[in-house]
Amino acid sequence: MRKKIIQEILDNKSKFISGEELSKKLGISRTAVWKHIKSLREEGYNIESVNKKGYRLIEKPDDLLTYDNIYHNLHTKILGKKIIHFDTIDSTNDYAKKIGNEESEGAVIISEEQTKGRGRLGRNWHSNSYEGIWMSIILKPNIVPYKAPFITLIAGASIVEALNKLGVNAKIKWPNDIILNEKKICGILTELSAEIERINHIVLGIGINVKTMEFSQEICDVATSLYKENYIVSRVDIVRNILLEFESLYLEYINNNSKEKVLDICRRHSAIIGKEIYTIRGEEKELVRCLDINEEGNLIIKRNDGSIKEIISGEISIRGIKGYV
Amino acid sequence: MRKKIIQEILDNKSKFISGEELSKKLGISRTAVWKHIKSLREEGYNIESVNKKGYRLIEKPDDLLTYDNIYHNLHTKILGKKIIHFDTIDSTNDYAKKIGNEESEGAVIISEEQTKGRGRLGRNWHSNSYEGIWMSIILKPNIVPYKAPFITLIAGASIVEALNKLGVNAKIKWPNDIILNEKKICGILTELSAEIERINHIVLGIGINVKTMEFSQEICDVATSLYKENYIVSRVDIVRNILLEFESLYLEYINNNSKEKVLDICRRHSAIIGKEIYTIRGEEKELVRCLDINEEGNLIIKRNDGSIKEIISGEISIRGIKGYV
Incomplete structure (x- = not known):
């Protein structure tokens, strides 16, 4: 009511x-x-x-990431019909994983602050109050689990599209980081709960630095925020745009197995295609040239000996030569 | 003490x-x-x-699946060092998933009874007191998630080896059922919690009908138990053998990426290679001939038009033509 x-x-x-x-x-x-x-x-x-x-x-209350602010007149079919909003929480991904089996597809968990925000591989993710967008989306695609990694690319494509439409020239560092002026403004943490044959649920975690002006010493050289790069954008607008863009690309993939648009966006806005990057596996670091993203969403690189190699998302870490994350 | x-x-x-x-x-x-x-x-x-x-x-107390009974002189390195034993529980897989991130690799959750035992795709799994082995093993392999489905094959191979060593001529219906006299005695339910790049944990659920004499009407034509087929085998011995066999094959895979032994067992004891089977995708049912399991652990079939096809675990259901599960 x-x-x-x-x-x-x-x-x-x-x-x-x-x-x-x-x-x-x-x-x-x-x-x-x-x-x-x-x-x-x-x-x-x-x-x-x-x-x-x-x-x-x-x-209205100033740009809070509440259901009322986000969902008003938002023309999505499944995304954001339910938005669970917290002032503070340990981690939106952890909460989403707990309720993932019971909750409907498209539910969004969003918090003004995370006290234990996580990035990839269990790393910390700084998530101070009101400074960014810390949200997780619950997805239940009827696809086999090995097709799930592509959803990270869909998320990256949606975020870049959403930001570009708000005038922010963001790029994608395949497979799951968003880069602005060669520094990271957004990470995507996709977590999967699955049987071998079917997905129970996917939790798509998105963290975007919006208003943060100070970063801790370990990351201040590689991280930035929209405000810091002089883009004054409403958090509510970003979330609304992401939900819209994501839903459209996601449903295309799930219902029609169509990857074209996503791949096109990932290629056009790539931070690494055509550039030299390091591939990192454990202690091994190799300088290679990044050529393309193929039809499967995998990265194609050229090694120093001239051989061409396909990298599957998750097999290897990559790092740009200028040192950004 | x-x-x-x-x-x-x-x-x-x-x-x-x-x-x-x-x-x-x-x-x-x-x-x-x-x-x-x-x-x-x-x-x-x-x-x-x-x-x-x-x-x-x-x-000793009659064949209870306790730590004391199972772990005595068991020469495993990681498996079963911790065994959490319940008289009754809703589902050992659900419990294992809850504690999966905190618990060490190799922990085994085992219950004399499950009140909400689950099979694949959320189906019920009858798990009456003392009638079978209802257990879940927590694994934390340092491999990329898309390599996880092979662990189901390792489990199948271990169970068949364990049973064969106890004189039970069991066979594997690729990828995750164990068959005795053309009826199902064991199902494997592998569940995965993962990021795109790494596995948080795998819960390997194993349900074996040991002493069950009565099955409900829906499954009595397709399910059986060891006792029903006149194999009087100790539950403790079965568990001990499975843990031993599994650990050896599992470590070979994780540490050396070696699949040879597993594939060999899966081929030698296959219930379907060389036979006609139905592949089922949604409403579509197709009669095909099952040729082999390839190096990746995928099933190779021959269709009616003579074409050869590779089936990835989870893409499709298969059913033997005699109607067993």
């Missing part, structure tokens, strides 16, 4: 809507309407009320 | 060991020895005590 009231008031934009009209539309008493308005105000909605005119929204 | 006393008494077999000797060997008082003996008796150990001779084990 709270959500419906917000919807009505948001739909009405800067016009007044009377308590009577709200009460009729929603089938609740005017006292109930008044109580909901009161609790919305307590949450930070600035709602004007004028005698004989009714209610009018002046301002 | 309890375990050490059991060990000493078991090692001594049918000979007496004096309270004094036990007390010296274990560095505890004779009163403490006596107290431990008392509590062992309460648990069902039949321990004779004769004045001036000492203690002698007459009988």
Whole structure:
């Protein structure tokens, strides 16, 4: 009911809507309407009320990553129909993994802060309050598990598309990092729970540094944020754009096994194709030239001896020669 | 300490060991020895005590799948060093998945009964008290996730080897069922928790019908048990053999990427190679001839039009033409 009231008031934009009209539309008493308005105000909605005119929204709570802010008029079919929002949590991926089997596909877990944010391989991920987007999406694709790694590429493509549409010239470092001005602004942590024959659920974790201005010493040379690179973009807009872009590319892959658009985006916005990179396996570090991403989504490289090699996502780490992550 | 006393008494077999000797060997008082003996008796150990001779084990608790029974003199390096034994539990796989990240590799969860035993694809698995072996093994191989399905084949090979060594002529229906006299006696349910680049943990679930004489109507035509097929084998012996066989083949694969022995066992004891089978994908059912298992562990079949096809584990269901599962 709270959500419906917000919807009505948001739909009405800067016009007044009377308590009577709200009460009729929603089938609740005017006292109930008044109580909901009161609790919305307590949450930070600035709602004007004028005698004989009714209610009018002046301002929503500032860019919080709540369901109300994100889902309003978002035209997705499955993504974000449910958004579980936390002020703080240990890790959105860990929470999503716990509820993954019970929750429906497309549920989004999002927190203003993570106290134990994780990156790849169990590394820490700095996730201070309001500074970024720390979210996890629950997916239940009806595909065999070995086709799951491509979903990381879909996520990368969606994030880059979403950011580009907001004027941010981000690039993809295959397979799961997003780069801005040669530093990392976003990591993708895809986690899989599966039987051999079917996927139970996938948790797609996305961490984007938006407003962070200070990074710890270990990562300050390789990490950056949108604000730090002078892109002032709304977190809500980024999330909304990502959900939209991702859903479209994801459904194309799941329903039609179509990878074209994703591969096209990954190639056009690649941070590494055509460049020299290091491939790293354990202690071994090799300088190679990155040629392309093939139809399977695997990386094609050329070694120093001229031989061509295909790298499967996860087999090897790669690092750009300028040292970015 | 309890375990050490059991060990000493078991090692001594049918000979007496004096309270004094036990007390010296274990560095505890004779009163403490006596107290431990008392509590062992309460648990069902039949321990004779004769004045001036000492203690002698007459009988252990009847074939319970406890650590004491299973691990005694078992020469494994990692498997079964920890065995968590339940009288009853919902599902050993579910429990193992919950503790998978914290627990060490090789931990075994085993229950005399499962109230919500699961087979593949969320199907029920009948797991009555003492009637079978319902266990899950936690594995943490340092391999990339797409190499995980082979572990199901390793499990199948180990189980068949273990049973064959106990005189049971079991066969493997690729990739994850064990067949006896054309009926199913064992299913393997491998579950994976992974990032794209690394495995968090694998839970290898093994369910073996040992003493079951009655099966529910839906499965009585396709399921059987060892006892029903007139093989009277100790559950403890089966578990011990499986842990031994599995560890050896598993370490070969993880450490040396060696698949030879597993593939050899899977081929020699295959229930389907050389036979006609149905491949089933959704509603589509196709009669094909099963030719071989290739180096990757994938099934090679010949279709009616003469074309040869490789089936990746999990892509498709298969069914023998006589109707067994």
